[in-house]
Amino acid sequence: MQQLPEHSVYQVQESKETADAVAYAFLQNTGEPVQYPYKYPNIADDDVRIRILYTGLCHSDCLHSRGLWDPTIKYPSCPGHEVVGLVEKVGTGVTKFKVGDKVGCNPQRWMCQTCELCKKGDNQLCSKGIFLYDDNNFGGYSTHIQVGERMVFRIPEGFNDALGSPLLCAGVTVYAPLKRYYKPNFTCAVIGIGGLGHLAVQYAAKLGMTVTAFTTSKNREQEIKRLGASFLSSSVDVESLKAEQGKYDIVINTLYIENEEIFKSHQRLTAPTGTYILVGLPPSKVNFKLDHAYIILNQIRVAGSLIGNYDETQEMLEFSAQNNIYPIVETFEFEDFPKAFDKMEKGQAKFRCVVNVGKWAQANGLWK
Amino acid sequence: MATKEHSVYKLVPKEEAEGFAWSFEGPNTEAVLYPFKFPAIQAHEVRIQQTYFGLCYTDCHLVNQDWFPINYPSVPGHEILGHIVMKGDKVTQFQIGDLVGAGFIRDSCGKCKYCIQGNDQLCGQMGDEHFIPLPKFGGFATHVQFPAKWAFPIPNTLPQNLTPPLLCAGITVFAPLKRYFNPKKEVAIIGIGGLGHLAIKFSAALGMKTSAISTSADKEQEAKSYGAIDFIVSKDPQQMAKASGRFDIILNCAHASTVDEFIAQTNLLKNGGDFIMVGIPAVNKVELQLPFFQLVCRQISFIGSLVGSRQENYEMIAFANKHKIYPTCEEFQFENFKNAYDTLLNGRPKYRCVVKVGNASETLKQ
Numbered sequence: 211m212q213q214l215p216e217h218s219v220y221q222v223q224e225s226k227e228t229a230d231a232v233a234y235a236f237l238q239n240t241g242e243p244v245q246y247p248y249k250y251p252n253i254a255d256d257d258v259r260i261r262i263l264y265t266g267l268c269h270s271d272c273l274h275s276r277g278l279w280d281p282t283i284k285y286p287s288c289p290g291h292e293v294v295g296l297v298e299k300v301g302t303g304v305t306k307f308k309v310g311d312k313v314g315c316n317p318q319r320w321m322c323q324t325c326e327l328c329k330k331g332d333n334q335l336c337s338k339g340i341f342l343y344d345d346n347n348f349g350g351y352s353t354h355i356q357v358g359e360r361m362v363f364r365i366p367e368g369f370n371d372a373l374g375s376p377l378l379c380a381g382v383t384v385y386a387p388l389k390r391y392y393k394p395n396f397t398c399a400v401i402g403i404g405g406l407g408h409l410a411v412q413y414a415a416k417l418g419m420t421v422t423a424f425t426t427s428k429n430r431e432q433e434i435k436r437l438g439a440s441f442l443s444s445s446v447d448v449e450s451l452k453a454e455q456g457k458y459d460i461v462i463n464t465l466y467i468e469n470e471e472i473f474k475s476h477q478r479l480t481a482p483t484g485t486y487i488l489v490g491l492p493p494s495k496v497n498f499k500l501d502h503a504y505i506i507l508n509q510i511r512v513a514g515s516l517i518g519n520y521d522e523t524q525e526m527l528e529f530s531a532q533n534n535i536y537p538i539v540e541t542f543e544f545e546d547f548p549k550a551f552d553k554m555e556k557g558q559a560k561f562r563c564v565v566n567v568g569k570w571a572q573a574n575g576l577w578k
Numbered sequence: 579m580a581t582k583e584h585s586v587y588k589l590v591p592k593e594e595a596e597g598f599a600w601s602f603e604g605p606n607t608e609a610v611l612y613p614f615k616f617p618a619i620q621a622h623e624v625r626i627q628q629t630y631f632g633l634c635y636t637d638c639h640l641v642n643q644d645w646f647p648i649n650y651p652s653v654p655g656h657e658i659l660g661h662i663v664m665k666g667d668k669v670t671q672f673q674i675g676d677l678v679g680a681g682f683i684r685d686s687c688g689k690c691k692y693c694i695q696g697n698d699q700l701c702g703q704m705g706d707e708h709f710i711p712l713p714k715f716g717g718f719a720t721h722v723q724f725p726a727k728w729a730f731p732i733p734n735t736l737p738q739n740l741t742p743p744l745l746c747a748g749i750t751v752f753a754p755l756k757r758y759f760n761p762k763k764e765v766a767i768i769g770i771g772g773l774g775h776l777a778i779k780f781s782a783a784l785g786m787k788t789s790a791i792s793t794s795a796d797k798e799q800e801a802k803s804y805g806a807i808d809f810i811v812s813k814d815p816q817q818m819a820k821a822s823g824r825f826d827i828i829l830n831c832a833h834a835s836t837v838d839e840f841i842a843q844t845n846l847l848k849n850g851g852d853f854i855m856v857g858i859p860a861v862n863k864v865e866l867q868l869p870f871f872q873l874v875c876r877q878i879s880f881i882g883s884l885v886g887s888r889q890e891n892y893e894m895i896a897f898a899n900k901h902k903i904y905p906t907c908e909e910f911q912f913e914n915f916k917n918a919y920d921t922l923l924n925g926r927p928k929y930r931c932v933v934k935v936g937n938a939s940e941t942l943k944q
Binding site: 326327330332334335337456466482483488489490491492495496497498499500502503504505506507508509510511512513514515516 | 645692695697700702823837848849850855856857858859865866867868869870871872873874875876877878879880881882883884
């Protein structure tokens, strides 16, 4: 077996027998991730070590690990930020959780809790916040994850663990802005029915809005209507988009659109005084054009939104459990992590890929 | 003298005129005098004899077809002030002689969702009757006739020669400042011109910590005299860097001339902040581009605002009156309208052009 490279934080091991955990890590920006057994540094006072049950795969994992966002990324890199698991060990100062608790992790690793934005409640915008695999920390593509308790979430009773891990990123990413800007009688447009969009449809419908799904997949009409959409329309046909101009009080765009004309038509779906929400992130640092004349003449808000804050995330977990809102997932075995990643990278996931980590971890003696 | 006749306003010999307008017969032309008769006044309308009127760059954009093609002849103008000289049968809220003002909006239906919510400036039901400056005659005239609904009573404590710009520039900045107001917010006003100088005054009077951002270092004293607590020169990268992420609200009263300048403006916004846009530049000028990343990861919003509702206008007038908030104006005589328009179009007025109508409607008959 090839010699695995060292890591600045974790002690690489020759085999899983001596390891605290086994990750699937990328060793360079191309190729498949490989198994990487490792030991943690000592657990910090406020850290929680979690046995991962399920990990969701999110497209931004690709953008990160392939170095598309930051070409200076250090390897080995272990992404993943949609985690459901069980507390295995706690630091001496941990008060919120105990061993055995069912918990979740989202993309944020740490918030300072003292800056103006944290105090206002928007910790995801924390000026000193770090994200799960910043500073080369390992994320959720692993049998374990170790995170400060302040960024660990309680998984509510009745939560479907096998389906729910993608909610920690995809779920809150659409739930938080919908909740922030909606009113119950609004008409809602969801642009792009993929991982984010198919959850947005469910939340929007459950919040009481009339939902139109804008998609290229007319053939999935029945399925999308079952999720809660009342109508379907094309997300790319400029003529039909023009016919929908100004009809939607709230528009949530989950896609990254390169075509200027289509992107403009999307902005124009927004009704006067309405809100156009952007959540999708592009592969690189590209610009988009604001249709400022339309925005000014109609008093539109074009709002960006980044995951959600702590309370919004916790609320989303509870709302999802109570209302049975989960993604449609394809589940893979732990050893098929590379296959899951590949499917997700190629955009073939219907709608999210999830890895059943716990089963392998337990069977292979990683729950020590 | 005008040669092109408008379908609604009969072009007449000056001795028979009910009003005199300054009319544009094509884009990028000089205005010509248009003596006219009104169509019969409708039951819900008022006719105003103006004392003063204002000029706004939007009028230039309209006349020169910077945004969309228009019909000629065109008499724009939408900062109107004068006394009611005639009213339709159904007008009960005003008497002959009342001093009223009007702005960009001519009419609203009162029945649609937006009207009922209180956003009657956004009423989409009025077609050609929506806006004052076109296609009917607007404020560049001795007399104007329009629905009483959008006439605002003007208190006699407001100086008349300074009031007209409040009805467009004033409301344009006051409405969003009030809409997004919070006593703890830090506000930045970009651009100390026609809109910006009023915005600083309104924002400071509303009690928010207000800073002014300008390309001109020499406007600092002036900005502070309006109530700004801080002044940042946008061409100075150090000052801009120091102010990075400082403001909850940015009210943009000046167009960025490059994408980099626009991005530099947005850097001043706090994460989660609101960037308010009110001025519409010529369509093919600068595209407002922003990296997706900035918008999403910093969770910032771009928000448009269009003048204000009637309610917001009433509040603005009362607020300006109470706090003595007036624009700085350059005054012209009605007969020298061309100078006023040219100063606006090609010069840099300080800060709004106002035309004194006086007794022009009498003297021009001779």
